[in-house]
Amino acid sequence: MSSSQQSIEVRIEGYRDVWVYCEHEDGKLTRPTTEVIAGARKVADKVGMDVVGVLIGYNLGDLVREPIYYGADKVIYCDDPRLKDYQVLPYTTVLSDMVMQLKPWALLFVTSEIGKDLGPRVAYRTRTGLAADVIDLVVEDFVMNLPTGRYVYKDCIAQVRPDFATRIAKIFTPKHRPQISSVRPGNFTPLPRDESRRGEIVRWEPRFDEDDFQVEVLETVRVPKSEVKLEEAKVVISLGLGVLRDASGRPRNPREAYELAKQLADLIREKFGVETEIGASRALIYAELKELEGLITKDRQVGQTGKTIAPDVYIALGISGALQHRVGMQRSKKIIAVNVDPNAPIFQIAHYGYVGDLYEFLPKAIEILRSM
Amino acid sequence: MTKAVPARTTRVVTVGGVLRREEMDLVINPLDFKALQAADYAKRYNGGKLIAVSMGPDFKVKPLLSELYSHPIEGVDEAIVLSDRRMAGADTWATAYTLSLGVKKALDLNRGAVEEVLELVESGASGEKVLERARELYHANLLPNLVYTEKPGLPEGVVQRYAKGRATVEEVREALLKVRTELERFLIVAGLKTSDGETGSTGPQTAEALSDALGRKIPDITHVVDFEVDAESGTLVAVRKTGSYLQRLRSPLPCVITIMPDYRAGVTPVLRRKRAALYSYRGKVREVRVWNADDIGADPSKIGLAGSPTIVGPGIDIGGPPVQKFVGRTRVFTQRVEAFEFNGKTYGPFERFAKADDLPEELVRELEAKGLVKRFDLRDLLEEVFGGVLVAAKH
Numbered sequence: 001m002s003s004s005q006q007s008i009e010v011r012i013e014g015y016r017d018v019w020v021y022c023e024h025e026d027g028k029l030t031r032p033t034t035e036v037i038a039g040a041r042k043v044a045d046k047v048g049m050d051v052v053g054v055l056i057g058y059n060l061g062d063l064v065r066e067p068i069y070y071g072a073d074k075v076i077y078c079d080d081p082r083l084k085d086y087q088v089l090p091y092t093t094v095l096s097d098m099v100m101q102l103k104p105w106a107l108l109f110v111t112s113e114i115g116k117d118l119g120p121r122v123a124y125r126t127r128t129g130l131a132a133d134v135i136d137l138v139v140e141d142f143v144m145n146l147p148t149g150r151y152v153y154k155d156c157i158a159q160v161r162p163d164f165a166t167r168i169a170k171i172f173t174p175k176h177r178p179q180i181s182s183v184r185p186g187n188f189t190p191l192p193r194d195e196s197r198r199g200e201i202v203r204w205e206p207r208f209d210e211d212d213f214q215v216e217v218l219e220t221v222r223v224p225k226s227e228v229k230l231e232e233a234k235v236v237i238s239l240g241l242g243v244l245r246d247a248s249g250r251p252r253n254p255r256e257a258y259e260l261a262k263q264l265a266d267l268i269r270e271k272f273g274v275e276t277e278i279g280a281s282r283a284l285i286y287a288e289l290k291e292l293e294g295l296i297t298k299d300r301q302v303g304q305t306g307k308t309i310a311p312d313v314y315i316a317l318g319i320s321g322a323l324q325h326r327v328g329m330q331r332s333k334k335i336i337a338v339n340v341d342p343n344a345p346i347f348q349i350a351h352y353g354y355v356g357d358l359y360e361f362l363p364k365a366i367e368i369l370r371s372m
Numbered sequence: 373m374t375k376a377v378p379a380r381t382t383r384v385v386t387v388g389g390v391l392r393r394e395e396m397d398l399v400i401n402p403l404d405f406k407a408l409q410a411a412d413y414a415k416r417y418n419g420g421k422l423i424a425v426s427m428g429p430d431f432k433v434k435p436l437l438s439e440l441y442s443h444p445i446e447g448v449d450e451a452i453v454l455s456d457r458r459m460a461g462a463d464t465w466a467t468a469y470t471l472s473l474g475v476k477k478a479l480d481l482n483r484g485a486v487e488e489v490l491e492l493v494e495s496g497a498s499g500e501k502v503l504e505r506a507r508e509l510y511h512a513n514l515l516p517n518l519v520y521t522e523k524p525g526l527p528e529g530v531v532q533r534y535a536k537g538r539a540t541v542e543e544v545r546e547a548l549l550k551v552r553t554e555l556e557r558f559l560i561v562a563g564l565k566t567s568d569g570e571t572g573s574t575g576p577q578t579a580e581a582l583s584d585a586l587g588r589k590i591p592d593i594t595h596v597v598d599f600e601v602d603a604e605s606g607t608l609v610a611v612r613k614t615g616s617y618l619q620r621l622r623s624p625l626p627c628v629i630t631i632m633p634d635y636r637a638g639v640t641p642v643l644r645r646k647r648a649a650l651y652s653y654r655g656k657v658r659e660v661r662v663w664n665a666d667d668i669g670a671d672p673s674k675i676g677l678a679g680s681p682t683i684v685g686p687g688i689d690i691g692g693p694p695v696q697k698f699v700g701r702t703r704v705f706t707q708r709v710e711a712f713e714f715n716g717k718t719y720g721p722f723e724r725f726a727k728a729d730d731l732p733e734e735l736v737r738e739l740e741a742k743g744l745v746k747r748f749d750l751r752d753l754l755e756e757v758f759g760g761v762l763v764a765a766k767h
């Protein structure tokens with residue numbers, strides 16, 4: 001770049017605050033929502049703005065205070081009988097109107113069925129960008145080198161998301177506001193709930209169009225909650241395709257690996273009083289092994305298309321460590337990798353490596369832990 | 373809607389974060405086959421036609437769409453690629469905008485054909501003349517069997533009967549108006565997400581873009597696990613997942629849905645087959661159509677990189693490698709060792725399990741001889757991890 005080229009600072013003025021669209025179920029904020037409030041806090045504090053919780057629904061009651069208890073400075077809520085169930089058209093209208101009138105600087109959703117529906121529609125209607133599946137939010141300048149100069153867009157949010165092309169990509173929305181993202185669960189730790197926190201609570205009066213209510217909710221049924229609590233476990237022991245054979249290449253019954261992993265998990269739970277859970281790679285789940293039927297189910301998948309988790313300890317047994325797997329577990333505080341292949345990519349991010357057979361590791365580890 | 377995605381995620385070509393689709397091997401996005409299956413089901417149930425719409429460089433995408441004609445999912449009748457250099461680098465906003473204009477053009481084409489015949493009939497054109505034009509439009513796949521057909525086993529079309537004096541103007545008009553009404557009741561099906569972008573945003577955003585293009589709000593339903601669609605009444609009933617709930621929704625058509633990977637298409641009831649046949653078209657137009665930005669009347673400032681609010685910054689590595697210890701390999705201290713001197717240099721202090729590998733080899737051997745350093749073993753590992761981290765976490 002020639003030295004004569006000048007830097008041109010660009011600031012998009014007139015937009016303030018980091019909004020969080022707060023999802024709620026059964027009168028409570030969902031856990032991922034409280035995580036996103038923590039993420040919003042991090043960004044807002046950097047640029048000296050407020051965190052605003054946005055709530056939409058019917059008969060919200062005391063729920064309107066919850067975002068503040070979890071770290072928001074302010075709440076805007078819309079309470080209307082026609083908003084009882086989530087519906088994309090009226091919800092888009094309410095939220096887009098709020099955005100266009102009040103001009104937030106950023107708007108964060110949870111990556112969920114609702115966030116992935118409402119977020120895109122609001123972003124389209126308000127003519128701004130959307131970064132989906134974000135795992136981190138960082139404030140930085142965005143620099144664009146053009147023939148006409150070096151443009152520096154001050155204080156943008158780098159919306160960090162997994163990207164197969166470049167490991168991790170930063171998505172910027174330099175010229176449009178608000179900057180909208182959906183944030184994957186499991187990437188921020190909720191702030192402790194504090195009932196002594198106070199903040200402004202504002203009611204929003206909706207204005208609907210005739211055709212906002214074309215869609216009718218006929219029925220809502222609860223799906224049985226999964227018993228698998230990967231996100232909450234302190235120790236996760238995950239199995240990969242390595243369970244198929246032992247180090248000498250002899251086929252093994254994968255059920256054996258599962259039982260051993262389960263024993264280890266139970267032992268750790270008893271000994272140290274922490275929640276443990278069994279996870280799996282997608283390859284193992286997709287293999288649909290008869291021996292693991294009903295045991296290694298889809299809700300145990302860790303990774304880009306499964307769950308993103310950050311337990312205190314993650315033990316990867318016979319998992320190669322494909323990027324799609326890693327983005328789901330790399331924030332674990334201690335990663336133990338067990339793999340026969342010393343060049344397996346999982347070792348690049350492991351704190352502890354065991355180059356060897358998982359069928360050897362498991363019984364040994366169980367024995368040692370018993371004696372500890 | 374379907375997208376061509378890189379065949380192998382390990383060989384992706386990007387320039388400044390923008391995918392260079394023209395330089396890669398591409399395949400149809402795997403989850404889009406679920407969308408095709410769902411659309412095919414809707415067609416078997418109602419008749420009509422199944423159009424595959426895609427955006428991407430035509431020379432890459434055309435062959436993939438051509439293959440769809442012979443795919444086990446039978447139903448694809450027509451395929452359209454929206455291709456233009458100016459469309460490259462589009463984010464989901466610009467993609468949705470572009471796709472919505474493609475859909476609108478396809479709709480206008482079909483509606484135009486029906487309206488043309490309607491006008492002919494109403495202007496009092498001879499039966500022969502109407503018949504001739506209807507035949508052309510039928511061969512262009514623009515009129516359903518109900519209006520004109522050469523399919524054996526099906527009753528003659530209303531225009532054919534009109535030409536023979538066996539149907540009144542009124543009957544022709546009624547049939548054409550019905551076809552036109554049903555054309556407006558279309559369904560757009562998208563896969564849940566693509567294997568490259570993984571955003572899942574294009575479905576909902578296309579509904580929003582289409583709302584702009586058609587001047588009325590078009591609903592969308594994401595994460596659909598099951599649905600029935602009835603062109604006769606113009607309604608869609610879909611079951612979708614939201615949080616811990618399943619919602620059953622009724623929406624008017626048009627509507628945009630995104631299909632969950634575990635969707636399975638049902639069997640078409642026999643009762644529907646006759647209706648479906650009457651409202652179906654001649655069939656596969658094997659030539660894949662290519663429309664550029666001008667063909668669809670796109671505003672150049674809203675397509676491609678120029679129309680995209682988001683910009684992908686340079687890729688980055690996530691965190692440096694951690695301090696690593698390998699069982700049987702890494703050498704570690706067996707106990708806390710206070711700071712000491714060796715060859716005139718100060719080392720330490722060292723905690724138990726601190727790595728000794730980076731110290732001078734000579735020193736390490738001396739420490740090993742004294743029993744202060746040894747190879748890290750599995751017991752050490754478990755002790756360090758569970759003795760420290762978790763006990764601390766408990767309090």
Ligand SMILES: Cc1cc2nc3c(=O)[nH]c(=O)nc-3n(C[C@H](O)[C@H](O)[C@H](O)COP(=O)(O)OP(=O)(O)OC[C@H]3O[C@@H](n4cnc5c(N)ncnc54)[C@H](O)[C@@H]3O)c2cc1C
Pocket residue numbers: 239240241242243244245246247280281282283284301302303304305306307317318319320321322323324325328338339340341344356357358359381567
């Ligand atoms: C769009 C997309 C999304 C994806 N999403 C996910 C996701 O969410 N989660 C996910 O996990 N994957 C995901 N994948 C798949 C991912 O790319 C990998 O294919 C997958 O993670 C591999 O699983 P694995 O490590 O179990 O199997 P493999 O890659 O086959 O690895 C098996 C490993 O076990 C080792 N091994 C063999 N025998 C033993 C033994 N006896 N003891 C110890 N080690 C042994 C081998 O050396 C090897 O490293 C996705 C892929 C795509 C394209």
